[in-house]
Amino acid sequence: MLGLGTLSKKVFGTPNDRKVKSVRPLVARINALEEEYRALSDQEIRARTAQFQERIRKGETLDDLLPEAFANCREAARRALGLRAFDVQLMGGIFLHQGNIAEMKTGEGKTLVATFPAYLNALAGKGVHVVTVNDYLARRDAEWMGKVYAALGLTTGVVVPFQPEAEKRAAYAADITYATNNELGFDYLRDNMKNAIEDMSQRGHFFAIVDEVDSILIDEARTPLIISGPAQDRSELYRVLDRFIPMLSEDHYKIDEKTRNATFTDEGNEYLEQLLSEAGVLPEGQSLYDPESTTIVHHAGQALRAHKLFHKDQNYIVRNDEVVLIDEFTGRMMQGRRLSEGLHQAIEAKEGVKIMPENVTLASVTFQNYFRLYDKLAGMTGTAATEAEEFAQIYGLGVVEVPTNRPIQRSDEHDRVYRTAREKYGAVLEAIHEAHGRGQPILVGTTSIEKSEMLSEMLKKAKIPHNVLNARQHEQEAHIVAEAGKLGAVTIATNMAGRGTDIQLGGNVEMKVLEALAADPQANPDDVRARIEAEHAEEKQKVLDAGGLFVLATERHESRRIDNQLRGRSGRQGDPGRSLFFLSLEDDLMRIFGSDKLDAVLSRLGMQEGEAIIHPWVNKSLERAQAKVEGRNFDIRKQLLKFDDVMNDQRKAIFSQRLEIMRASRVDEITRDMRHQVIDDLVDEFMPPKAYPDQWDAKGLKAAVLEKLNMDMPIGAWAREEGVDQGAIRERLERMSDAYMRQKADRFGGGTLRGLEKQILLSTIDAKWREHLVRLEHLRSVIGFRGYAQRDPLSEYKTEAFQMFEALLDGLRAEVTQRLAELRPITSEEQTAILRQLAAAQSGGAGAAAAPAPKPATNPDARPGFDENDPATWGDPGRNDPCPCGSGEKFKHCHGRLA
Structure with a gap:
């Protein structure tokens, strides 16, 4: 029997269905204009842009212009890129223009979708920002979609780190600007440290379209952007504390993995106090509980966290004698990002690399508060529905699931749960061997660099050729992803979130063409493309026959969204595919969030070595555990935001x-x-x-x-x-x-x-x-x-x-x-005295430059009748007036001190 909720959805449709239905008439109006715009010349398409801008100046709204502007943009994209937008892409563009998050599956062409609302809103002349997760995507998308905007008569800019100021100002002055979230936030802070309007880069916050919106507005929202300056050097304290942490026993501290916190017990405090007193760090008679010990206690806590909660090749890597953080959601290196309050220095001490000085904050902003500056905000991603409540509460953004152009053919199988990690990895190897044997491309998902490298070693022993994609291979990322759909390819990836490059079955044609032309620059590009397209069609058919891309995950992430992103890599644009998660009771999520009951159940069932439990109930209970973690993380972010709102x-x-x-x-x-x-x-x-x-x-x-x-x-x-x-x-x-x-x-x-x-x-x-x-x-x-x-x-x-x-x-x-x-104007006499002092300092060398200029007994610039020993001859100078002795200093800093 159907429940009331299910029955009402069948009769009335879901709220999402109603939103999709509401924009279909608009899509029909855009399609009705297609023939008219196809008949226009390139010049006439650009002329339409000028006409639209004029109509806005006369009072028409962007909504009034939407069907014509979208039709014009679709035709420009067809000519510039050879891509004709599908109806679902127009839908996504409409939802973005309305200030929503468009949830569109991988391979549905989100990059092209953004051009429609970007073009329409750019007509207002206030600038549109398209936000990407890394510099590579910002440059790629600006260059690629810039052809469409150029065909429409608009300018495109791209903002990247270390850009010359003039170039950056020009990029922000463009009609549409591509930039990373980090660079936008930092430029906002830098602008508010400038001393003249003409030096500022950004010209306002009118409309932003955020790509991979969940990664930027949720995953990265916990870390504020900080511009800082150097503070006191405490490197010796970090080194001393680092020596003591390995000397502690398990009774000396408590670890809470759920909240990622580490604290000393009373025994630990006493033992640490004894060690610090013996090392002379804690002055005699001073306790750790005294107010004077606050700094030492704080840094001891950070040293404990560095050792017990931050693991090499999982939370960070050491590269070129430097500790580089790893983004836990995307597996990317966060170059230039540092942990605050001495935690990064504690990790540097632990790894024995150069300890960089701590910094004091000069300016800071969270992504939540930066993106809430925009008059209108929109976003795109493959996975946002699970975080819809957070988007609505914090950013006022609705989430709309846009239907796929072709039905999804991927088969999502039930999770397989094993007793131990050893049994799990044995089953993973067997599944890879079997799929690889029939030529099916496999994407293996891991949650850390450490685990991806361990799995890589296992595959090497099994003599299975493969690629590894994690922060260590950051530079080859696009190339590895492009190859991941080839026949028999095995790719191990750490957190595939927000990679920005599609896995195409049979490989990426564009990448192959570029490589072939680079190898033989004399070759005819058309001939090369024709040959590669023919080879690709043949290989793609073999991959399709083998079952499409097989996504094999070795663990569940604590966020369902990250799991869904990994799954979504398979089944692109109606391709066949398969996804399967292998889990064990020793996995972090299972271990931390109640695998005891499940273990007891499995023991009673008398499971054999290597046997897995496969049941929808297991999936449901895991999803409930993940939902609890997501809820707790949301509460933490919400609380942090409440505090930051005060500062904001x-x-x-x-x-x-x-x-x-x-x-x-x-x-x-x-x-x-x-x-x-x-x-x-x-x-x-x-x-x-x-x-x-x-x-x-x-x-x-x-x-x-x-x-x-x-x-x-x-x-x-x-x-x-x-x-x-x-x-x-x-x-x-x-x-x-x-x-x-x-x-x-x-x-x-x-x-x-x-x-x-x-x-x-x-x-x-x-x-x-x-x-x-x-x-x-x-x-x-x-x-x-x-x-x-x-x-x-x-x-x-x-x-x-x-x-x-x-x-x-x-x-x-x-x-x-x-x-x-x-303040007072400088006199010509003072100018002469200053120049004389500078000349004396230069001629006297470095030592003289550091010493104050001596006061001559008789100074030609002194007040007439001035006598060093008779204040009656000094006149009545003000405290800030020049000293009557002619030294050029203020009276209060010179003879005024003697009076």
Whole structure:
């Protein structure tokens, strides 16, 4: 009997079916225009783009233009690439334009699909970003799809690391820009550290299409992008701690694999304290529990994590005397990415490579918050449905499954579960041998480099030729993937997620043609292509007869999505195929998430050596375990995002303030408001509103005004005046400080002071923001302990972070005001003195350059009648005026110190 839910789906269709059905009329309208656009010349196709842009300027919406724009783009792609988009590809393009994630299976042509919404939205003239997972794909797609955009009269740019600034600005100025998620995020941070609008690269965040959206917005979302600068060198501490960790026994620490955490037990703390005291790292009489030991405790914890949770060839590899992280989802090297808070240094100490200094954060942003800057966001992937809730909650993105152009012919078999890893790998070898014997190409999926290399050794012993694709073979990735569909090919791959290159049965024709032409440049390209296509057709038929691509997975990943990505490599565009997962009770997922019950059941069943259990219930229970892990990971990301949102609000406030300052031709109004606020705060501090005049601290206010505003005011005399109140003193100080700054502007002449004001404002904002980020990091690392006191860490973090932000703004106003007050134009005498000092330093060599210039007993630049020993002859210089001795230094740094 059918359940109510199943019955209603049969009658009304699923929500996804209804979405697909709703766009069919639009697809029909695009198809109805096909003949009209086929009749246009190349020039007329480009002219249509200009007409569409004009219609948008006159008030038509992008939705109004969609059928015509898509028809124009389809015709341009047909001519430029020889590819005519299928109806399902048009559907995918419509869903992307609507701001959804289009889930399209491998081989359905997502790269071409992106051109339709990219073209339509580029007509608005605000720039479209197409986001890829690596530089190779960004370059490849920009070059490949750039032919379509050129045929439509639009420009294409590509952004890659280490690009010259002018080239990067030109790429962002293009109508459509291809870039990696990392480079987009870093450029956003770099732009907000620039001091002039014309130096900024990005021109806004209008519309982004994210390829492999699940990899970028979910898998990589846990790691923020950080631009950092060097901090204190603690390499010796890392080395000392690294020596001690192997000396610990299992009673000294606890490992929690589920949360990937490692902590010392009380016994471990005592033993470590003894070792550190003996090594002289911990001062005599100081305990690990003392506040002064916080840094040592933190780095000891990181050293423990480095040894017990981070494994070589699984989480990282050592290459060229450098620890390079491995992306656990894609198996790729994350060049340039480093673990924070001393963890990367702890791994470097463990591996005995050069320890790079720790860094302090100069700017940071998470991918969640970067991509939420866009007015409209869309994404493409083969697997998003399992994470639909996260996409909806965090990014406001819907997930739509787009039907395949041809029905899927792949056979997905039930998992085979063995008691031990040894039995499992024995069965894997047997399955590979059997499939290889009949010429079926096999893609073997592993979860780590270590396991892929172990399996490779087993295949070598069995004399089965094969390729290995993991982070070590990163450079040959596209070539290995292109070969993986050939007759009898065996390819071992670590996490096939987001590889960006299709596995085509019989091999990749384009790659073969390129290789043949490279080997014989004199050959006729058309003849070469005709020969290779004929050979390919014959080989493809043999592969089809052998059953298509066989995806054999040696383990389940903790995310169903990654398993589905691996499965999806087979059965491309209606090809036949097969997928099968081999598991054992010793696999990480099974071991961590409750294989005990299953083991007990298998023991009772009396399973024989090498025998597997195969049942749909096993698949269901595994999927439930994976769903639990995914749910927990989502909760962790959601919690991290809540904390980051606090910083994000502050980041947006600071960045928008910087932008306003850079765009303004003059900022004297901003600095005046800051100065008046500083005066308000000073008057409130020394002359509280409800205090009587005899309770005022006029002397304290006079000193503070001299320090902050560089003005020596008779505040004591003002305070003794009849009927004067706090407001009157505030008003006088504001009026006189405004007059003082106007005089200063006149002395500087023209717009010189205006330019200096802008520079001082921006440099002070940057310095204060950097200090604030460090404080927020420290707060974030300890706030979790508030939970033990029954207080909500998030609400405590929000409160304290807000108070710290207010302190930042107060400090910013005070510092900008003081720096501007101390500014003064340099005199010709000072210029001469400085040049003389520089000349003396250069002629005296390196030693002289480091030493201060000596003050001559009689200086020609000294004030007339100046006597070193008689302050009465010095005149009455201000603290920041040039010293009357003629040294060129400020009075307060020279003879003013002696007075």
